[in-house]
Amino acid sequence: MTETTEPIKRRSFLGVAVASLLALAGGFVALLAGGFLYPVRKKKGKPIFVCQLSQVPKGSTRTILDPAKRKVILIHTKEGELLALSTTCTHLGCTVFYRPEKRRFDCPCHQGVFDGKGNPISGPPKRPLERYPVQIRNGLVFVQFD
16 A cells, blocks of 8 residues: 655645745744843943042042943042043043033033033033942942943
């Protein structure tokens, strides 16, 4: 007894192939959409020791580098608040300069101005300078960069 198999017709094969490819593409699109709807949360790194508190007296500043070697300024206000602010302008990425006598940051590229806490005052920048959380432990200053 021999079995006879009927050959698959071209039209049937193409229909199955197209349906399989569409299902695969739909699954891929669903996977991408899921990544946008439910992104993986980035783990926060540990705060990094940057200096001793005594190295930044009230009313003074200190420039430090973040892990990517970008300049960050520590500002110890006369009121005692310690701030860590990026010196990269949020408009086009130029380096801003802190003017302690005016308690503000100036961007030389497009005349952007930020207040002493990094909030935009005038010019093209709409977003504040990036601000990093600061912790003081036993007279040591730690900054959370990510």
